[in-house]
Amino acid sequence: MSSTGLTIFDGAVLRSIDLNLPELDHGVTGSQLLELSESKVSESLSGLSLPPHIKEAAISRVSAGGDDVSFRRTELNREQATEKFGVFVSAVADALTDTPVVVSILDGSTLKLILEDEDDFAMLAEHLFTDLDEKDKGKLPKSQLRKALSLMGVDMGVPPLSDFPILDDIIKKHNADGDEELGQAQFAELLQPILQEISDVLHEKPITIVQNVEIFNGSRIRKVLADEKTLKCLVEKTVLEDSNGKDNQGRADLIKTLIMKNGKELGLPPVSSENESVALLYETIQSQLNKRDKEPSDASTEEEFMDALKDVLTKFAAMLESTPVYSTTNL
Known part of the structure; x- marks a missing residue:
C-alpha cells in the first residue's frame, strides 16, 4: 500500500510470489540459491535491496540456524532448492510484517x-x-x-x-x-x-x-498482547518504579505511566512526534482513561489491572490498524 508518495513493503506481496523456479533445471549450490532468492525477492519488491538484518534473518532460516558457510557449499537438487527458496521468501515476508520497510520509488x-x-x-x-x-x-x-x-x-x-x-x-x-x-x-x-x-x-x-520512516500499524502491539510474559515484565517494572516514587498511582494513572514510559517496547508511536494524528491518538486514549478514573471499580487484583491494560492496548492497535502512523527515524 502507499501513502503520500511512500510505498510500504509489509510482506504482503511476497505471500503470493510464484515459487516455481524455471532456472533450476539442474542442481545448484547453496550460494547460488541464496543469490537467486535475493534477486527474485528484490524483483518482487520493485528492485529494493534487502536491508542487512532482513537478509541475515532469511539466510539464517534457510540454513536452519546452522553454519552459513557450510550451507553455501551444499549441493541442492531441484526439489531441495525450491523448498529452500520458499523458506527464504517466507522469512523475508515475516520480517517485513514485523518491521515494514518504507520506500520511495522514483520513476520520473x-x-x-x-x-x-x-x-x-x-x-x-x-x-x-x-x-x-x-x-x-x-x-x-x-x-x-x-x-x-x-x-x-x-x-x-x-x-x-x-x-x-x-x-x-x-x-x-x-x-x-x-x-x-x-x-x-x-x-x-x-x-x-x-x-x-x-x-x-x-x-x-x-x-x-x-526512507528513514517507521510505520506504526498496530502489529507490534498485537505481538506484545500475545506475549503475556513480556507484558507482565513491563507492568512489574512500572509498578516497581511507581512504588519508589512519592505517590501511589491508581489503575488508570498507572496505565498512563506505563504507556508513556514504555511506548517503544509496546509498539506505539513516539509521544514527541509532531504528527497531528499521533497527538489525536493519545488524546483519545487519554480521554478513555480519564473516563475509567470516574467509574467505580475494584483495582485491587493484578488480573483486573492486566485486563484493563490489554483493553487499552487493543484499542490502540485497532486505531493504528485503521489509520497507520508514520514517524521519521534517526537511522
Missing part, C-alpha cells in the same frame, strides 16, 4: 508533473534560486545547480548522488558545474533540461530509495 513521474506545469516549474526555480542566493546578489554560479538538485531531494523526485551516480554525468553534460554566474532566468533555463533528463532516465530505469 514526479519530475514530469513539475515540468509539464509551467507555473509550477517557474515557482520551483524561483524558490530554489532565492534559497541559494543567500547574499541576495541576484546571481549564482552554475555549480549551485548541484545543490539545487540536492535541495529538491527524494520528495520532489530527485535521487541522491549515492544512489544515482549518473546524476554527476548529467550535470557535467549540461555544463552545470562551472563558476560562470547565472541570473534567475538563466538558472531556470539550465535547470529545466537537467530535470527532464533525470526524469527520462528514471522512467527507463526506476530506482527505489529506502
Whole structure:
C-alpha cells in the first residue's frame, strides 16, 4: 500500500510470489540459491535491496540456524532448492510484517508533473534560486545547480548522488558545474533540461530509495498482547518504579505511566512526534482513561489491572490498524 508518495513493503506481496523456479533445471549450490532468492525477492519488491538484518534473518532460516558457510557449499537438487527458496521468501515476508520497510520509488513521474506545469516549474526555480542566493546578489554560479538538485531531494523526485551516480554525468553534460554566474532566468533555463533528463532516465530505469520512516500499524502491539510474559515484565517494572516514587498511582494513572514510559517496547508511536494524528491518538486514549478514573471499580487484583491494560492496548492497535502512523527515524 502507499501513502503520500511512500510505498510500504509489509510482506504482503511476497505471500503470493510464484515459487516455481524455471532456472533450476539442474542442481545448484547453496550460494547460488541464496543469490537467486535475493534477486527474485528484490524483483518482487520493485528492485529494493534487502536491508542487512532482513537478509541475515532469511539466510539464517534457510540454513536452519546452522553454519552459513557450510550451507553455501551444499549441493541442492531441484526439489531441495525450491523448498529452500520458499523458506527464504517466507522469512523475508515475516520480517517485513514485523518491521515494514518504507520506500520511495522514483520513476520520473514526479519530475514530469513539475515540468509539464509551467507555473509550477517557474515557482520551483524561483524558490530554489532565492534559497541559494543567500547574499541576495541576484546571481549564482552554475555549480549551485548541484545543490539545487540536492535541495529538491527524494520528495520532489530527485535521487541522491549515492544512489544515482549518473546524476554527476548529467550535470557535467549540461555544463552545470562551472563558476560562470547565472541570473534567475538563466538558472531556470539550465535547470529545466537537467530535470527532464533525470526524469527520462528514471522512467527507463526506476530506482527505489529506502526512507528513514517507521510505520506504526498496530502489529507490534498485537505481538506484545500475545506475549503475556513480556507484558507482565513491563507492568512489574512500572509498578516497581511507581512504588519508589512519592505517590501511589491508581489503575488508570498507572496505565498512563506505563504507556508513556514504555511506548517503544509496546509498539506505539513516539509521544514527541509532531504528527497531528499521533497527538489525536493519545488524546483519545487519554480521554478513555480519564473516563475509567470516574467509574467505580475494584483495582485491587493484578488480573483486573492486566485486563484493563490489554483493553487499552487493543484499542490502540485497532486505531493504528485503521489509520497507520508514520514517524521519521534517526537511522
